[in-house]
Amino acid sequence: MKLFISADIEGCAGVSFADETHKNETCYKKFAEQMTKEVAAVCEAAYEAGVEEIVVKDGHGDASNIDPLSMPPYVVLIRGKSGHPYNMMYGLDSSFDAVLYIGYHAAAGSPEFTLSHTSTGNSRQIFLNGKIMSEFMLNTYTAASLDVPVILISGDEAICDSAREAVPGITTIKTKRGTGGATYCVSPAKVLEELKRKTKEALKNVEKCRIALPDSFEYMVSYKDWKKAYQMSFYPGREIVDTFTNRLKSGGWLDVVTAHCFVVY
Numbered sequence: 001m002k003l004f005i006s007a008d009i010e011g012c013a014g015v016s017f018a019d020e021t022h023k024n025e026t027c028y029k030k031f032a033e034q035m036t037k038e039v040a041a042v043c044e045a046a047y048e049a050g051v052e053e054i055v056v057k058d059g060h061g062d063a064s065n066i067d068p069l070s071m072p073p074y075v076v077l078i079r080g081k082s083g084h085p086y087n088m089m090y091g092l093d094s095s096f097d098a099v100l101y102i103g104y105h106a107a108a109g110s111p112e113f114t115l116s117h118t119s120t121g122n123s124r125q126i127f128l129n130g131k132i133m134s135e136f137m138l139n140t141y142t143a144a145s146l147d148v149p150v151i152l153i154s155g156d157e158a159i160c161d162s163a164r165e166a167v168p169g170i171t172t173i174k175t176k177r178g179t180g181g182a183t184y185c186v187s188p189a190k191v192l193e194e195l196k197r198k199t200k201e202a203l204k205n206v207e208k209c210r211i212a213l214p215d216s217f218e219y220m221v222s223y224k225d226w227k228k229a230y231q232m233s234f235y236p237g238r239e240i241v242d243t244f245t246n247r248l249k250s251g252g253w254l255d256v257v258t259a260h261c262f263v264v265y
């Protein structure tokens, strides 16, 4: 069995403030170490369950958060950004059996986690076929386009609940929940224990997590800044909805993923 892990930092144990996710801040280091531990815990549990091959994509910021010197021998870690529109899913192809997400977070506009956003802080909200689009949704459709099921997500309560709605068979590990600017954090020891135990459970539910990709897409971004909305309305195929909002309609998932890589950055 071959697994793909996409990892972010905002949903890892304890992380509650933006500076804790920024590489040049002194408080960042211990959270990057925790992200590394969470990824390693999932890899170890999967290996114990018989998985032979694991590719990990570091998916936060410039993608240099996970310590490459702490990865077990059966893991390949993809660091840095290739420029490919798959971004946090770069490296995934149809040869993989399943995808797991570590440290994911609520979508832009979600009031349930103080660090909620989708890919960047430029959008107020993004809608995909009328539903709020999170990084979970974006990346899960990329996996579905390759017919690879997403079997596990760890992160804040809001993203875990919306993941359950989209993929009822998915295994979730809730690491925190927020109210306004406050965050209730589960202890790192408990998060690591749950990641190990639930990874083994998730590996038994691969088929339950397979979802169909929609036939067509309406991808709509509502920006915080109307000037950004004006500029991005010139991306090929984009229509202006209102002063703050543009949309793109397409039958091809790669068109949406590629547009997303340009218009919210």
Ligand SMILES: [Zn+2]
Pocket (backbone or CB within 6 Å): 008, 009, 010, 059, 060, 061
């Ligand atoms: Zn991130």
